[in-house]
Amino acid sequence: MLLVVEQFLNGLQFGLLLFLLAAGLTLVFGIMDLVNLAHGSLYMMGAYFAATFAAWTGSFLLGALLALGATLVLGIVLEMTALRHLYGRDHLDHVLATFGLILFFNEAVRLIWGPAGLALPLPAWLTVPVPILPGIHYPAYRLAIIVVALLVALLLYLGVMRTRIGMLIRAGASNREMIGALGINIKLLYTLVFGLGAALAGLAGLMQAPILTVQIGMGENILILAFVIIVIGGIGSIRGAFLAAIFVGMIDTLGRAFLPNLLRQVLSGAAASTAAPALSSMLIYLLMAIVLVVRPEGLFPANRR
């Protein structure tokens, strides 16, 4: 029971982190029609910034806030110098150009911070276990991630659905020429959206940093999970990304936790322990394959298609 609740929460936490990453990706794709592989690099930069700033200031929260601002600025600079020129080009061009950016970021990180990973230590008040149910404790930090990510998701929803900027963003997604003709500064809007996506990726990276090591290439594996989520949820749909992210986070975490035991009941011990790691890492891809067979456009395709 304890294990089930704990793994359930872990899955939720991982899923919400994935959502932060996937939301930025799907927003940028839905509005600018840009495939950004370097999104994972922004996630990585968020983590590196946080580790550095936290070490400088001596405060975890201050470091996190500074890192968030830094990734926002980095995203805006990146959009203005490089990615702006890719709008309207072929998707293949996006893939190649942003692939080049990944090479650049990984190497730049190696040059600046060195090949060894960094650690981002947590302050004491975040490491205490919190009782969530009678007799069940859960690490405060993971709980904090869940709360922050849910809050951000809510803000994002309200921002996109209820504010003027959000209205412009939605309008830009459905017809960019028209809103340009109506006198909206579409260039600025795009830059803002990209910066927002970058900040979301940075937030995911810096929140994940204390759990995992901050290292080169950390953004790439999780980026592919974000792709899977977007494919399952439907490209350009934030609601789809949210549900798919929770789903994928749960299945991945619960699969890794419980699949070995389940298999052991069916197969012999040796066969189960060989098959389990391979099978549990395949689970989400199998899920994606099933979704594709049933609904090739994803579960919640964005309205414009």
Added chain:
Amino acid sequence: MKSFTVSKAVTALMLAGLVLLPLYSQLSGNIFILTLFTRIVILALAAASLNLIMGFGGMMSFGHAAYLGIGGYAVGMLAQEGVGSGFIQFPVALAASATYALVIGALSLRTRGVYFIMITLAFAQMAYYVASGLARYGGDDGLTVYKRSDFSGLINLSNRTQFYYLCLACLFGVVFLIWRIANSRFGLVLQGLRSNEQRMQAIGFPSKRYQLVCFVISGMMCGLAGALLANNTDFVSPAVMYWTRSGDLMVMVILGGMGTLFGPVIGAVVYLLLEEFLSQLTEYWALIMGPMLLLIVLFGRGGIMGLLGRLNRG
């Protein structure tokens, strides 16, 4: 049609260079260059196979490195289990690649555009994780191939020159096959599908079936490259399938010129030589390579082949 063009001259020069390379290596005593070019030729083969689906079929696969791994693991696993004959290893490598391509292709071809790019990427990554989970065959650390494929005296893969010529022959064979495919009725249908799928369907072509067959052929070609690569490095690991490798292959195709016959070969030669050159120059070669890719995408339409073509006209 002009009989002499700059791009033809460059292609002929490069092919002659590839054929004569072992001679140069022998005369100058530079063994390293032969080892380097064996790798280049094998990856050029992989790039050419990717060009078949990307350039002629219009299918942007971002998971082509999976076949390098599947072909490689077919050789490595069989060698580990005591089956050393190349006459078994290579057909198994091709069959395994074809099976994987059939399943992945059937699923991925339900989608198009960006979805296709992302899905092929995700499936290749799945193959990567599966290989990492194969504890019996080295898992993450990879699998050493202690004995190269044995072709019972017909050809000795441990001999550098013979192995190089085998790889080169495979490359030429594959390029020849692609040329035949591109000019066949089948290839023309594929190119028609690339430019307008709806119209082709309206004429009555079952588009998915054509594309799937093309996808499988390309996968088998790349599986061959994988089997050769495992023999070349005497080693196969999940890293061969890592998605950056798929990206490398894509870059080679684009750099050389997508949809041209020899473009991917030129792209592979240039890309890998550039990588070699820059990595000797500085440890942080990717710092230069990355922005260079960005510039190539922004300004270099049509790749090297396109550039040579413009040179000819201007």
